[in-house]
Amino acid sequence: MANRKKVVFMQLSSCWGCHQSLLDLHEKLLDVIPLLDIQYWVAAVDFKLDHLEKLPNGSIDAAFIEGLCRTEEDVHLLKLCREKAKALVSLGTCSTYGGAPSIANLYPKRELLERKYLKAETAANRNTIPSENVPEIADYVPQNNQIVKFDAYLPGCPPTSGEIANAVLALLSGKPIEHSNKTICDECKRKKEEKNIKVFKRDFEGRPDTEKCLLDQGYLCMGPGTRAGCGAQCPAANNPCQGCSGPPEGVTDQGARLVGAFGGIADMESPKMLKSFPDPAGQLYKFTYASSPLSKLRRVKKNEK
Amino acid sequence: MKSKSAPPKSEKTGLPKSENETEIKIDPVTRLEGHGTITIKLDKGKVSSVQFNVNSARFFEKFLEGRLAEDARIIAPRICGICPEPHHLASVKAVEDAWQINPPEPAKKLRELLLLAKQISSHALHIYVLAAPDFLLGPFAPAEVRNVVTVINKLPDAGKKAIELMKHGQELCAVVGGKSVHPVTAIPGGMTKTLTEEQRDEWIKRMDRAMELVDFTAELLLKIVQDYWDVVTKIGVIETYYIGLAKNGEHNFYDGNIRVMSPSGKIEAEVPARKYMDVAGEQILPHSYATHIFYKPAGYPDGIWRGGPLARINVVDKMSTSKGNEALKAFRDKVGRPCHATFAYHWARVIELIDAVGKARKLLEDPDIVSKDYKLETVEPREGVGVGAVEAPRGTLIHNYWTDRQGIITKANLIVATNQNIGAIEKSLNLIAKQVIEDKVYEKVKLPKPMITL
Numbered sequence: 001m002a003n004r005k006k007v008v009f010m011q012l013s014s015c016w017g018c019h020q021s022l023l024d025l026h027e028k029l030l031d032v033i034p035l036l037d038i039q040y041w042v043a044a045v046d047f048k049l050d051h052l053e054k055l056p057n058g059s060i061d062a063a064f065i066e067g068l069c070r071t072e073e074d075v076h077l078l079k080l081c082r083e084k085a086k087a088l089v090s091l092g093t094c095s096t097y098g099g100a101p102s103i104a105n106l107y108p109k110r111e112l113l114e115r116k117y118l119k120a121e122t123a124a125n126r127n128t129i130p131s132e133n134v135p136e137i138a139d140y141v142p143q144n145n146q147i148v149k150f151d152a153y154l155p156g157c158p159p160t161s162g163e164i165a166n167a168v169l170a171l172l173s174g175k176p177i178e179h180s181n182k183t184i185c186d187e188c189k190r191k192k193e194e195k196n197i198k199v200f201k202r203d204f205e206g207r208p209d210t211e212k213c214l215l216d217q218g219y220l221c222m223g224p225g226t227r228a229g230c231g232a233q234c235p236a237a238n239n240p241c242q243g244c245s246g247p248p249e250g251v252t253d254q255g256a257r258l259v260g261a262f263g264g265i266a267d268m269e270s271p272k273m274l275k276s277f278p279d280p281a282g283q284l285y286k287f288t289y290a291s292s293p294l295s296k297l298r299r300v301k302k303n304e305k
Numbered sequence: 306m307k308s309k310s311a312p313p314k315s316e317k318t319g320l321p322k323s324e325n326e327t328e329i330k331i332d333p334v335t336r337l338e339g340h341g342t343i344t345i346k347l348d349k350g351k352v353s354s355v356q357f358n359v360n361s362a363r364f365f366e367k368f369l370e371g372r373l374a375e376d377a378r379i380i381a382p383r384i385c386g387i388c389p390e391p392h393h394l395a396s397v398k399a400v401e402d403a404w405q406i407n408p409p410e411p412a413k414k415l416r417e418l419l420l421l422a423k424q425i426s427s428h429a430l431h432i433y434v435l436a437a438p439d440f441l442l443g444p445f446a447p448a449e450v451r452n453v454v455t456v457i458n459k460l461p462d463a464g465k466k467a468i469e470l471m472k473h474g475q476e477l478c479a480v481v482g483g484k485s486v487h488p489v490t491a492i493p494g495g496m497t498k499t500l501t502e503e504q505r506d507e508w509i510k511r512m513d514r515a516m517e518l519v520d521f522t523a524e525l526l527l528k529i530v531q532d533y534w535d536v537v538t539k540i541g542v543i544e545t546y547y548i549g550l551a552k553n554g555e556h557n558f559y560d561g562n563i564r565v566m567s568p569s570g571k572i573e574a575e576v577p578a579r580k581y582m583d584v585a586g587e588q589i590l591p592h593s594y595a596t597h598i599f600y601k602p603a604g605y606p607d608g609i610w611r612g613g614p615l616a617r618i619n620v621v622d623k624m625s626t627s628k629g630n631e632a633l634k635a636f637r638d639k640v641g642r643p644c645h646a647t648f649a650y651h652w653a654r655v656i657e658l659i660d661a662v663g664k665a666r667k668l669l670e671d672p673d674i675v676s677k678d679y680k681l682e683t684v685e686p687r688e689g690v691g692v693g694a695v696e697a698p699r700g701t702l703i704h705n706y707w708t709d710r711q712g713i714i715t716k717a718n719l720i721v722a723t724n725q726n727i728g729a730i731e732k733s734l735n736l737i738a739k740q741v742i743e744d745k746v747y748e749k750v751k752l753p754k755p756m757i758t759l
Contacts (some may be wrong), residue, residue, distance in 0.1 A: 013340070013361040013363055014386075015382075015383050015384060015389070016338045016385070016387055017383070017387075017389065017487060018386070019386070020386045020387055020475075020485075020486050021485070023430070023434075023471065024472075024475050024485050024486070026469075026471065026475075027465070027468055027469070027472070030457070030464075030465075033454055033457070042336075043335075043336060043337065043338050043434075043435075044452055044453055045336075045449075045451075045452040045454070046336065046448040046449070046451045046452060047335070047448060048331070048333065049332050049333060050332075070361055070362070071360065071361050073340075073361070074361070100380045100383040101363040101364075101365070101368075101383065103372075103380070104364045104367065104368040106368060106371070107368060111367060112367045112368075115364070115366055115367040115370075116364055116366050116367065117589045117596075120366065120596075120718055121582060121705070122581075122585055122586055122587045122598075122718060122720060123586075123587050123596070124586040124588050124589075124601065124605060125588060125605075128589040128591055129589075130591055130592060130593055130594050132591040132592040133342070133356060133592045134359075134593065134594055135360055135361075137362065157383070157487060158386065158486050161485075202373065202375060202686075203375045204493040204494050205684065206682060207680050207682055208497075210498070230484075233483055233489075234483055234484070236483070237483025237484070237489055237497055237498055238490075238498040239490060239492070239497045239498075242379050242489065278711060279372055279373055279376070279713065281371075282371065282373065282376055282380075283373065283376070286376065286379065286380065
């Protein structure tokens with residue numbers, strides 16, 4: 001078909017889950033695939049990097065970026081996609097906010113490498129840190145949009161296949177991707193009551209009621225600080241929202257939004273409340289650490305040194 | 306395959322090392338999940354070295370430190386989006402082992418069902434999306450068409466069946482795990498939910514349909530194996546050790562001892578997961594961020610082993626369903642035990658697919674699968690060390706956590722499934738590079754007329 005749109009599905013350091021979610025369109029793939037002229041997709045088609053590098057700048061209609069910049073190669077691939085694509089789309093939470101792997105920013109690079117290659121209990125030769133024919137590991141994980149400008153964002157870990165299909169189809173027809181400023185709570189079907197929490201529970205404690213709001217039951221559900229879109233899948237599975245889609249539209253700091261929300265419903269003194277957060281970075285920024293002011297502040301300090 | 310060819314440059318001078326030396330880089334390796342390149346060095350036309358360069362690492366082993374132990378089941382699955390369910394479950398099992406918790410039997414059965422659902426979708430994906438294009442279009446088809454899109458266009462019946470089979474697997478993952486990618490329902494002490502009776506009834510029917518699709522897949526794949534018999538038996542055949550879980554000798558994805566088989570077919574070791582350090586070592590190579598895991602007592606590189614379908618089929622005495630056992634018998638009658646043929650991985654994968662659908666159906670018929678006894682009421686964190694091992698689609702996966710009294714992870718060691726195979730992948734690439742570049746084996750083996758012609 002002559003009017004197929006040229007697209008690139010790029011994987012930076014990541015898990016491939018966003019691409020699995022795309023495949024989870026199942027039979028609807030048969031409607032979407034014929035619209036696409038896939039020019040690069042490592043996991044599914046055989047074009048090599050030199051093919052992409054030789055394409056004229058701006059010749060790709062849309063490039064979808066999964067993953068974060070953990071290595072120099074990731075940075076190269078991200079910049080390459082920016083050059084080649086008219087529209088650059090951030091696919092998933094890693095590309096948009098750093099994702100879970102950006103929690104690594106809590107540690108200096110040296111400690112990351114040492115733990116994995118020099119100090120792992122199972123490491124047989126504790127004398128080698130890989131450096132030959134592999135790209136260098138970056139000192140820290142930035143947010144991708146600190147490196148290049150994006151035209152659209154589709155966070156989610158992963159975004160649902162429906163969200164991905166809507167975004168692909170919108171882009172192909174030149175329409176903007178629609179975003180909602182609603183939260184998971186807005187789409188959660190659990191019964192909510194007046195909140196007056198005396199004690200926060202850990203996720204493994206007790207057996208939550210299957211109908212009532214998890215937050216009302218004292219579980220640290222991240223729904224109030226998390227963007228809607230997934231259909232509140234985790235609360236529907238009787239598991240607190242983990243915050244994997246990042247903050248709602250218009251909010252930059254997911255952790256601060258959550259602290260505000262939890263503070264507003266907790267009927268307890270602040271020392272007691274603080275005890276509920278032995279790991280604030282991991283609990284409140286589980287998927288958005290690279291985008292957090294905390295991560296950026298630490299980096300500024302490091303640069304000043 | 307496309308490759309760029311340039312003489313290697315001396316690191317110091319930037320000048321070519323010698324006129325006789327050339328380098329072939331395959332960048333990146335395609336139809337694989339992850340980041341890999343292959344670097345082949347040639348000296349006067351002879352292969353002098355082959356490297357499999359895995360180009361990224363995200364350091365989960367480090368940043369799991371300091372996290373709440375129950376958050377590891379959410380964070381660790383992000384290691385792999387094709388196989389998050391095994392990470393989710395290995396993580397929860399490691400925490401339960403550290404805290405000395407034994408979840409209710411129905412929870413274990415739900416977890417096993419979740420793992421089987423993932424094997425069904427991942428194996429179908431591996432067969433149809435990652436592997437089949439090479440065989441259906443033949444190894445000389447142009448790069449731009451050698452993919453699943455062409456398979457769907459040219460063999461629409463097979464394409465539709467592939468999509469439907471993956472759908473059954475992924476949707477069962479979502480029903481049991483809460484999400485189709487990155488599950489959330491396993492938790493220290495059990496599961497957050499069970500199945501309803503309506504879901505159970507629907508999924509028994511859907512597993513019957515899945516078995517029809519698997520029968521079709523098995524027939525297609527066995528034809529491919531037969532057509533490419535010369536390739537299967539002559540290219541990339543390497544002798545290695547094998548690792549896989551076995552429960553009382555039987556194939557099991559969720560539970561069992563770690564079994565190691567020697568290249569001669571002897572069961573070299575059988576240890577509980579907690580003793581994994583007795584058998585598993587990691588060699589760190591300068592040219593790969595992924596480590597090479599091997600059988601420690603044999604040393605490196607002699608102890609290089611493989612995990613995944615072929616390894617499991619080699620190490621277990623039997624499958625868990627009668628249909629699975631029939632398929633295993635046909636395999637062993639033809640290729641023996643152990644089988645060292647790398648291309649036989651695809652056949653082994655089909656045997657597991659047959660067994661997984663049968664086992665999933667059996668579990669769905671078990672009354673426990675809708676039991677309300679799916680989680681312990683009381684779960685107490687404690688200081689401890691725990692190991693959780695499960696089978697991921699591509700090999701044995703091991704999570705090892707140290708927790709403090711509050712239930713916070715103080716240290717983590719991970720043996721990731723794909724890394725069980727990196728040493729052996731490089732070993733087979735060394736052989737295949739010689740076979741292809743030096744011996745031009747592709748002119749000597751019998752190749753069938755491709756099923757798809759353009």
